[in-house]
Amino acid sequence: xxxxxVRSFADANGDGVGDLAxxxxxxxxxxxLGVDALWFSPWYPSPLADWGYDIADYRSIxxxxxxxxxxxxxxxxxxxxxxxxIVDIVPNHVSDQHPWFxxxxxxxxxxxxxxxxxxxxxxxxxxxxPPNGWQSIFGGPAWTxxxxxxxxGEWYLHLFAPEQPxxxxxxxxxxxxxxxxxxxxxxxxxxxxxxxxxxxLVKDPHLAEETPQYGAGEHPFTDRDGLHDIYRRWRxxxxxxxxxxxxxxxxxxxxxxxLARYLRPDELHTAFxxxxxxxxxxxxxxxxxxxxxxxxxxxxxxxxxWVLSNHDVDRHVSRYGRDDTSFSLQARNHSQPVDLExxxxxxxxxxxxxxxxxxxxxxxxxxxxxxxxxEDIPAALRQDPIWHRTGGADPGRDGSRVPLPWSGxxxxxxxxxxxxxxEPWLPQPxxxxxxxxxxxxxxxxxxxxxxxxxxxxxxxxxGLGDGPMSWLPATSGVLAFERGGGLRCVAxxxxxxxxxxxxxxxxxxxxxxxxxxxxxxxxxxxxxAPGGS
Ligand code: TEU
Numbered sequence: 001x002x003x004x005x006v007r008s009f010a011d012a013n014g015d016g017v018g019d020l021a022x023x024x025x026x027x028x029x030x031x032x033l034g035v036d037a038l039w040f041s042p043w044y045p046s047p048l049a050d051w052g053y054d055i056a057d058y059r060s061i062x063x064x065x066x067x068x069x070x071x072x073x074x075x076x077x078x079x080x081x082x083x084x085x086i087v088d089i090v091p092n093h094v095s096d097q098h099p100w101f102x103x104x105x106x107x108x109x110x111x112x113x114x115x116x117x118x119x120x121x122x123x124x125x126x127x128x129x130p131p132n133g134w135q136s137i138f139g140g141p142a143w144t145x146x147x148x149x150x151x152x153g154e155w156y157l158h159l160f161a162p163e164q165p166x167x168x169x170x171x172x173x174x175x176x177x178x179x180x181x182x183x184x185x186x187x188x189x190x191x192x193x194x195x196x197x198x199x200x201l202v203k204d205p206h207l208a209e210e211t212p213q214y215g216a217g218e219h220p221f222t223d224r225d226g227l228h229d230i231y232r233r234w235r236x237x238x239x240x241x242x243x244x245x246x247x248x249x250x251x252x253x254x255x256x257x258x259l260a261r262y263l264r265p266d267e268l269h270t271a272f273x274x275x276x277x278x279x280x281x282x283x284x285x286x287x288x289x290x291x292x293x294x295x296x297x298x299x300x301x302x303x304x305x306w307v308l309s310n311h312d313v314d315r316h317v318s319r320y321g322r323d324d325t326s327f328s329l330q331a332r333n334h335s336q337p338v339d340l341e342x343x344x345x346x347x348x349x350x351x352x353x354x355x356x357x358x359x360x361x362x363x364x365x366x367x368x369x370x371x372x373x374x375e376d377i378p379a380a381l382r383q384d385p386i387w388h389r390t391g392g393a394d395p396g397r398d399g400s401r402v403p404l405p406w407s408g409x410x411x412x413x414x415x416x417x418x419x420x421x422x423e424p425w426l427p428q429p430x431x432x433x434x435x436x437x438x439x440x441x442x443x444x445x446x447x448x449x450x451x452x453x454x455x456x457x458x459x460x461x462x463g464l465g466d467g468p469m470s471w472l473p474a475t476s477g478v479l480a481f482e483r484g485g486g487l488r489c490v491a492x493x494x495x496x497x498x499x500x501x502x503x504x505x506x507x508x509x510x511x512x513x514x515x516x517x518x519x520x521x522x523x524x525x526x527x528x529a530p531g532g533s
Contacts, residue, residue, distance in 0.1 A: 001035065001036065001037045001038075001039055001086065001248075001360060001361070001362045001363070002030060002033070002035040002037070002038050002039070002362075002363050002365065003038075003039045003041065003310060003311070003362060003363065003364045003365055004023060004038050004039065004040050004041065004365055005018075005041045005311045005364075005365055005401060006018050006019065006020065006022075006023065006040060006041065006043050006065050007051065007052070007064075007065075007401070007403075007425065008365070008366075008401050008402060008403040008404060008415075008424075008425075008426070009022055009023055009026070009365055009403075009404060010022030010023060010025060010026050010404065010406065010415060011403070011412075011415055011416040011417070011420070011424070012024075012025060012417065013417075014416050014417050014419060014420035014421050014422070015064070015416075015420075015421065015422055016412075016416060016420065016421075016422035016423055016424050016425050017064050017065075017425050018065075018403065018415070019064065019065045019066050020043070020061065020065050020066035020067075020070045020071060020074055021066060021070065023038075023074060024070070024073070024074050024077060027074075027077055027078055027081055027083070028081075029437065030078075030081075030083060031081040031082070031083060032452065033368060033448075033451060033452055033455065034451075034452060034455030034456055034458075034459060035083060035363065035455065036082070036083065036084065037083060037084040037085065037086055037191060037192075038078060038083055038084070038085050038086065039086040039087075039088065039194050039248070039362070040085065040086070040087055040088060041053075041088050041311055042055055042088045042090060042196075043061055043062060043065050043071065043087070043088075044056070044057055044058055044059075044060060044061065044062060045057045045060055045061070045062045045063070046062055046095060047095055047096075047097050047163065049095065049096070049161050049162075049163030049164065049385060050138075050160060050161050050163070050164055050385055051383065051384070051401070053090055053160070053164070053196060054093070054094070054095035054096070054097075054161065054163050054164045055090050055094055055095050055098065056094070056095040056097040056098050057098070058089075058177075058181045058184070059181065059184050071188070072188050072189065075188060075189040075190065076189060079189065084191035084192070085189065085190050085191055086190065086191060086192045086193060086194050086246070086248060087185045087190045087192075087193055087194070088193070088194045088196060089178070089181065089182070089185075089193040089194070089195055089196065090196040090197070091167065091169075091178050091195065091196070091197075091198075091201055091230075092159065092160075092166060092167065092196065092197040092200045092201050093158065093159070093160060093164040093165055093166045093167060093197075094164070094165060094167060095163060095164065096162070096163045096164070096165055097163075100113070100116055100117075101117065101165050104116065104117055104119070104156075104165075105146060108148075109121070109153060109154050114154070115168060115171055116167060116168055116171050116173055116174055117156055117157070117165050117166065117167060117168055118156060118157035118165075118166055118168055118203065119146070119154040119155070119156050120143075120154060120155055120156075120157075120207070121154055121155070122145060122154070122155050127145075127152070127154075127155075128145075128152070130142075130143035130145075130155055131143060131155055131157075131207060132207045132208075132209055133209055133210070134157070134159075134207075134209075134210065134220070134221065136158060136159060136160060136161070136162075136389070137159055137160055138160050138161050138385050138386050138389045138390075139386065139389035139390040139393075139394070140389055142157055142158055142159055143155040143156065143157055143158070144156060144158060144162040157203075159197075159200055159221060160197075160385075161385045161389065166203070167201070168203075169201045169202050169203075169226070169230065170205065175230070175233070178234075179233065179234070179237060182234060182237050182238070182245075183237060186237070186238070186241055186245050190245070191243075191245060191246060192238070192245045192246030192247060192248060192269075193245070193246075193247060193248065194248045194249075194250065195247060195248065195249045195250060195268070196250055197250060198227075198231075198249035198250050198251050198262070198268070198271070199222055199223045199227065199249075199251045199252065199253060199262075200221055200222060201227055201230060202221075202224040202225075202226040202227050202230075203220060203221045203224070204220035204221065204224070207220065208220045216255070216258060217258075222253075223253055223258055227262075228261065228262070228264075228267060231247065231249075231262065231267040231268055232266050232267060234247055235247060235266050235267055235268070236266075246269045246270070247267075247268040247269050247270075248268065248269065248270050248271070248272070248305075249262050249268040249270070249271040249272070250271070250272055251268075251271040251272070252274050252329075254275075256275075256292055256293075256295070256296035257296065259271060259296060260296045260297070260299065260300050260302075263297065263300045263302035264300050265300065265301065268302075269302065269303075270302060270303055270304075270305050270360060271302075271305065272305055272307050272310075272362065273293055273304060273305045273306055273307055274307070275289050275292065275293065276289045276290070276293060276306055276307065276308075277307045277308060277309070277310075277313060277327065278326060278327045278328055279326065280324070280325040280326040281319075281320050281325040281346050281350070281493060282325070282493060283476070283477045283478060283479050283491075283493040283494070286353070286479060286493070287471070287479060290357065293359075294358070294469075297359070303358075303359045303360055303466065304357070304358060304359030304360075305359055305360050305361075305362060306354045306355075306357055306359060306360070306361045306362070307361075307362040307364075308347075308350060308351070308354060308362075308364075308367065309364040309367050309400065310362070310364045310400075311364065311397060311400055311401055312329065312397050312400070313327055313329070313397075313400065314327060314332065314334075314373040314399065314400060315364075315366070315367065315371055315372050315373040315399070315400050316343075316347050316350065316367065317340065317343040317344050317347045317367075317370055317371065317372040317373070318338050318340070318343055318372045318373035318375070319343070319373075320342070320343040320346035320347055320350065321338040321339040321340050321341075321342050321343025321344070321346070321372075322336045322337070322338055322339075322343075323336060323337070324336060325346075332394055332395055332396075334373075334375040334395040334399070338372070338373075338375070340372055342521065343372065344370050344372075344447070345510075345511060345521045345522070346521045347367070347370060347447070348370075348447065348450055348510035348511060348522075348523075349491050349492070349493075349510045349511070349521055349522055349523035350491075350523075351367075351450065351451065351454060351510070352450075352454060352489060352491065352508065352509075352510050352523040352524070352525060353479065353489060353491045353523050355454045355455070355458050355464070356458075356464060356469075356481070356483060356487070356489035356525060357469065358465070358466055358467055358468070358469055358483070359466075361458075363451070364400075365404060366402075366404050367447075368447060368448050368451040368452075369404070369405065369435045369436070369437065369440060369447055369448055370435055370446075370447035370448075371402070371404075371405075371432070371435060373399040373400055374398070374399040374400075374402045374426075374427075374428075374429055375395065375399050376429075377398050377399060377402075377426060377427065378427075379392065381426065381427060382396065382398055383398050383425070383426065384396030384397045384398045384401075398426055401426060402424075402426045402427070402428055402429075403415040403424040403425070403426060403428055404437075405428060405432040405433070405435055405436040405437070406436055406437045406438065407436050407437065407438035408433075408436065408438070409433045410430070410433070411423075411424065411427070411428045411430065411432075412424045412428065413428060413432060413433065413436050414436065414437075414438070415428070435447075450508075450510065453508055454508060454525075457507060457508060457525065461485060461487060462484060462485060463483045463484030463485030463486070463487045464483055464484075464487060465484075467483065467484045468483075468484075469481045469482065469483050470482050472488065474490070475494070475498055476494065477492065477493050477494025477495070478490065478491065478492050478493065478494060478498055479491045479493065482528070485527075486527050486528040486530075487507070487525060487526070487527055487528075488501075488504065488525070488526040488527070488528060489523060489524070489525055489526075490518060490523065490524050490526065491522075491523035492518045492519065492520055492521065492522055492523070493520075493521065494520060495520055496520055497514050497517040497518060497519045497520065498517060498518050499516075499517055499518075500513075500516065500517065500518050500524065500526065501526065501528070503528065503529040504526040504527060504528050504529060505526065505527050505529065506524050506525070506526055507524075507525040507526060507527050508524065508525045509522065509523070509524045509525075510522050510523045510524070
């Protein structure tokens with residue numbers, strides 16, 4: 001699955017912003033890369049308070065990206081190349097410019113229009129304090145007070161930015177609207193949806209405060225049991241199509257058993273594996289993460305997913321080039337030195353490790369080029385509300401959203417056409433001249449050719465598909481496992497070279513071997529010789 005962040009993929013009309021025409025032009029690139037499906041981050045009309053995750057109209061396309069007609073053509077053209085389309089659905093909140101919220105603001109306290117959201121009177125005698133102490137995931141209080149023609153009024157809930165009011169999922173309109181939106185996209189050929197913030201929709205009706213400890217399902221706004229009824233309804237809709245549609249959840253939960261509940265046979269098909277994404281570059285930690293992942297999926301018979309990067313996290317070339325290679329959304333740290341050469345070597349090994357595992361793999365646009373996190377975007381050009389709302393304490397996500405380099409030796413590197421009027425919406429590092437699609441194509445040592453080769457082999461080898469994996473004995477710091485058809489993956493995360501099994505042929509390597517040994521931070525796919533060990 002290839003994640004397209006349209007705004008940064010390719011700009012066909014020269015306004016510095018990627019668009020659907022840019023994606024359509026590059027569908028052959030995506031076919032040649034070898035992906036099965038595209039997941040589009042939100043492409044709907046949006047005032048961009050959260051770069052598309054604040055949706056004003058769920059049934060249309062942002063004019064900066066194109067038209068609904070173009071989206072339908074894109075879905076059909078991709079399908080003709082064997083590539084399916086997954087659209088991003090944001091059910092937790094809408095934009096403050098969505099008609100529902102506008103009419104709620106225009107209506108008095110207690111009106112039916114306000115019941116689709118979480119409007120509450122403030123605490124304290126005059127209501128000048130928020131109804132409770134919940135904090136926004138983007139920083140600051142999760143409540144904003146309305147202003148009724150100059151008179152301070154009720155407060156409304158927003159777990160993200162104030163421009164993203166949370167919907168009230170106890171309201172039947174909210175259910176009906178989202179079910180209709182699902183059908184709208186499924187009817188237009190979307191093969192499925194990625195469900196944003198999927199564990200946050202249901203809130204404690206009493207708005208209880210967060211506490212340091214709480215029992216399973218008792219957090220006031222995360223992973224509440226009522227969510228599962230919503231996804232069962234959605235699954236019934238998805239299954240109602242002759243070619244059933246797929247539901248992919250963005251579910252960040254530390255407890256694997258709780259996560260597995262979303263993947264029961266009548267709920268979501270898959271959920272992103274954020275444990276693996278945040279795992280440090282450490283053999284035993286990765287092994288534990290892989291084992292935990294497979295164990296949690298086994299009882300519910302759902303496919304595992306493997307994700308190294310997305311539009312919310314630091315690109316993994318940079319993560320793996322730091323001293324601390326772990327990642328957490330709560331502790332994004334751009335003040336650490338980054339060894340890009342080492343990070344790139346590890347990223348190459350990581351993709352062979354990942355693509356050898358059973359389940360589905362998500363590739364975030366640009367990782368196939370080896371792009372790194374751009375950590376030095378000037379403050380005046382920063383866009384992410386996380387950066388703004390934390391006063392820069394959290395560097396935010398702009399660095400993973402920089403427009404892709406396609407060709408040429410200078411920015412915008414073919415992202416925009418040569419006669420473009422405007423610079424790309426985020427500045428590209430000049431060093432990306434070495435990471436363009438043009439430069440990497442045909443270079444056997446490039447990240448792009450490694451991805452192409454790995455995806456080609458993964459598609460051709462039944463042994464790399466569904467099915468078991470078994471760990472092989474290995475020295476400390478080395479991960480070695482076998483898949484079907486005698487295929488093996490060996491990844492060396494130790495400090496020095498290790499021996500490879502003698503009776504095995506190398507199918508693909510993330511870097512050169514040294515006298516037949518596997519160097520540090522290198523991975524290989526091997527085929528065991530018949531009768532070999
Ligand atoms: O991200 C959700 C998000 O920010 C989670 O990381 C959140 O911390 C978690 O659900 C808390 O349990 C999605 C999008 O990927 C992101 O780009 C958006 O900004 C966000 O939702 C709001 O729509």
